[in-house]
Amino acid sequence: MAAQKPRTGDGPLEVTKEGRGMVLRLPVEGGGRLVIEISPDEAKDLQDTLAAALA
Secondary structure (H helix, E strand, O other): OOOOOOOOOOOOOEEEEEOOEEEEEEEOOOOOEEEEEEOHHHHHHHHHHHHHHHO
8 A cells, every 4th residue: 555645735846857858747726736757858948937927
């Protein structure tokens, strides 16, 4: 039986490198976090898209 971890609410925005990819944990409205695994190329594309949106 797998150990269950308690849900800890929103938490901070964070990105961790795991293996060849990166894991993005994004707090969402209403509680919890959206967890997405992305490649370094996808992370670069996301960075470029966000920079363009903020300009």
